[in-house]
Amino acid sequence: MSSLSHERLFFALYPPKSLRQAIYMTGQQQNIEGKQNAPELLHMTLAFLGNVASSEVEGVIDAVKPLARLTGFTLQLTQCTVWKKPRLVCLTPDDPPAALTHCVQQLTQLLLPCGYRADKRPYSPHVTLVRHYPKEAEIGNTRLNVPLTWEVDSFCLMRSENTSTELRYQLVQRWFFAT
Numbered sequence: 001m002s003s004l005s006h007e008r009l010f011f012a013l014y015p016p017k018s019l020r021q022a023i024y025m026t027g028q029q030q031n032i033e034g035k036q037n038a039p040e041l042l043h044m045t046l047a048f049l050g051n052v053a054s055s056e057v058e059g060v061i062d063a064v065k066p067l068a069r070l071t072g073f074t075l076q077l078t079q080c081t082v083w084k085k086p087r088l089v090c091l092t093p094d095d096p097p098a099a100l101t102h103c104v105q106q107l108t109q110l111l112l113p114c115g116y117r118a119d120k121r122p123y124s125p126h127v128t129l130v131r132h133y134p135k136e137a138e139i140g141n142t143r144l145n146v147p148l149t150w151e152v153d154s155f156c157l158m159r160s161e162n163t164s165t166e167l168r169y170q171l172v173q174r175w176f177f178a179t
Helices: 017-029 054-069 098-114
Strands: 006-013 044-053 073-083 088-092 127-131 142-152 154-162 167-176
Touching (some): 006 054, 017 088, 017 127, 044 054, 044 098, 054 098
Antiparallel strands (some): 073 088
């Protein structure tokens, strides 16, 4: 555990290294100015917890253990989607699998007793490729020629550390789904 009194935490799907590299290359091929996420930062957030007291992290870990009873699923990332207001370029699925939606719903229910407040906006699965693209950039959504297939077999609790020079994510715990 961190020596900090609070930890900035989120639950995510974290792709295997080969898929992270393919996602990264897809981002580079878009030729969009901005801050491209490094391969080790590529993930799909399931639930953002924000600042959690270090003394409460073990309780969060215990609370979500039942989620590992779910089975893994296949996710197809099919398009580069531009979100203009936060100035993000993301990979998204056309039609998120029901298993992903169920996973997020179950995770939310398991976290409620820990004080988690779910986002009021509907869940929008994505992997952020580029942040802070120029405001004046004229870019739009594009379909990938070849979708990226992700065999999702686990979920993770991640810690976010934002230093003055970089953003880092640290794996706190990984749970494998039932097979």
